Amino acid sequence: MVRAAEEEQNESPGSSGGECTTNNDNKSSEMEMMKEKFGKLLLGEDMSGGGKGVSSAMALSNAITNLAASVFGEQSRLEPMPPERQARWRREMDWLLSVTDYIVEFVPSKQNTNGVDMEVMVTRQRSDLHMNIPALRKLDAMLICVGEQECLDNFKGDHEFTYASKNDNEAKSMKKREEDKWWLPTPKVPPDGLSDATRKWLQFQKDSVHQVLKAALAINAQILMEMEVPESYTETLPKNGRASLGDFIYKSITDEHFDPDHFLSTMDMTTDHKIVDLKNRIEASVVIWKRKMTAKMSAKDGKSSWSSGVSLEKREQFGDRAETMLLILKQRYPGIPQTILEISKIEHNRDVGHAVLESYSRILESLAHKVLSRIEDIQHADALTQSPSSSSRSLKMNSIRDSVRLSTSGKY
Incomplete structure (x- = not known):
């Protein structure tokens, strides 16, 4: 045999x-x-x-x-x-x-x-890895793998929307959702728009991926917060928060009655560069205020270069407001470039566990934002078929930046 x-x-x-x-x-x-x-x-x-x-x-x-x-x-x-x-x-x-x-x-x-x-x-x-690695793997699977309800594999097969070829004259004449997306394929929908069932299904997919984005953002923000602030960063900071923020922003944050939404409505947030610049200013002020609080509590003679006459309670209140603003900006404007402090922390970080969690959550955040943006492109194409004159208003109501909100308490 x-x-x-x-x-x-x-x-x-x-x-x-x-x-x-x-x-x-x-x-x-x-x-x-x-x-x-x-x-x-x-x-x-x-x-x-x-x-x-x-x-x-x-x-x-x-x-x-x-x-x-x-x-x-x-x-x-x-x-x-x-x-x-x-x-x-x-x-x-x-x-x-x-x-x-x-x-x-x-x-x-x-x-x-x-x-x-x-x-x-x-x-x-280690506890942070034991808790966050399985969570990130789950978010990863929800975005990519077969068998989940909220992932790219749901977009296989035939759908009412398609993508136009480069030689499509109709696509060339179609107004792009944003001028800086010229390299992306142009989505096409039927002349009378998507059916109600497809619209609901597309919105469900968007809401599901939105949850993945919020979870990845939360993990990334927590890990970055736990990373130490490099000395090379603090050496470049001014000696007080007013110099970092500017008079207008400083007066707004230190005012007796502070409203984050009202404050944001007064700021120019039209470009990613301006948003990052605002985040850089606020992050620098948070670091300065924390250093001053530490110096005031530890300095016996009260002559530390970081100490000042502002009370600890007031400085802690200002720091909490600034951190709340950072959380709102991170949630409301996903996909913008990293700040100077974030880049500095990543470059000088020596904790391998933090490095893995930060990079893994960051790329999942980026992928989720990319999927949401592609869904919005289709929703915009559908809105153009319904009411071209009001498409910009509809887009504003449905955009990622306006749909991702955080309560003013600063808690996820």
Whole structure:
């Protein structure tokens, strides 16, 4: 029987033998890719081996960011991600996230040895990683993988909306939702617009992805808040919050009756550059006020260069208002570039766990924002068929920036 089985296998080398060879080749290729990726991480991206590379945290953050850019960079339509790109994303993210399995902390545990109860210290994954890595994996799956209700795979098959080709004359004459989106494919809907069922289904998808965006934003904001402020950043700050904010913003935040919504309505938020500039000013003032509070509590002689005459209670109140404004801006204006403080924290961070959580949540936030923007493009095309004259008003009501709101308490 054994000889017969061997003869049968030799007679059909193209089936099982070919498959085994292919599987072995795939495994060998994956192993080489993994060796190369982890080799670059260990070298800190310094391929000369001279030890001049970046820290492990920065190298891992860059690896996750670059992987996301290569996988999601071509996602310009509402359509499922190709299976090979999905497989690559899952495989390489598993490699990179495997590092967090070995970031542990000691916790007490009771054990019974020979009838005697003893409390010993055992290791387990660090608490922030143990809580946030599964949450981020879930958000990842909700956006990408097959089988979930809120993901790109829901856009497979035939839908009432399509995308115009480059040579489509009708698409060329169609007004774009934003002038700076000229490189994106133009969505097309039926002449009389989408059906009510499709509109409701599209809005449901948007609401679902919106929840993913809010969760990713919350995790990213929390991790950035936990990162230490680099000394190189504080050295560039002025000595008081008024100099950082300017007279108008300072008076608004320190006024007895402060209304965040009213304050934002008075600011020019027409471009991403102006929004980032406002965030930079507010973040700098928060750091300055916290440094002054710490200096006032710790300085025995009261002559610290960071101390001032403002009471601790007032300064804490100003800091809370400023942090509330930062949370509102982050939620209301997703997708804008990072601030100077955020970039500085990421560059100087040495905590590998924080680096993984920050980069993973940031790329999921970016992908969710991209999907929401693509959905809005279709909704805008549908609005043009209904009432072209009021499309701009409809867009404003349905835009991401106006739909993503945060309460003035600053709590998620």
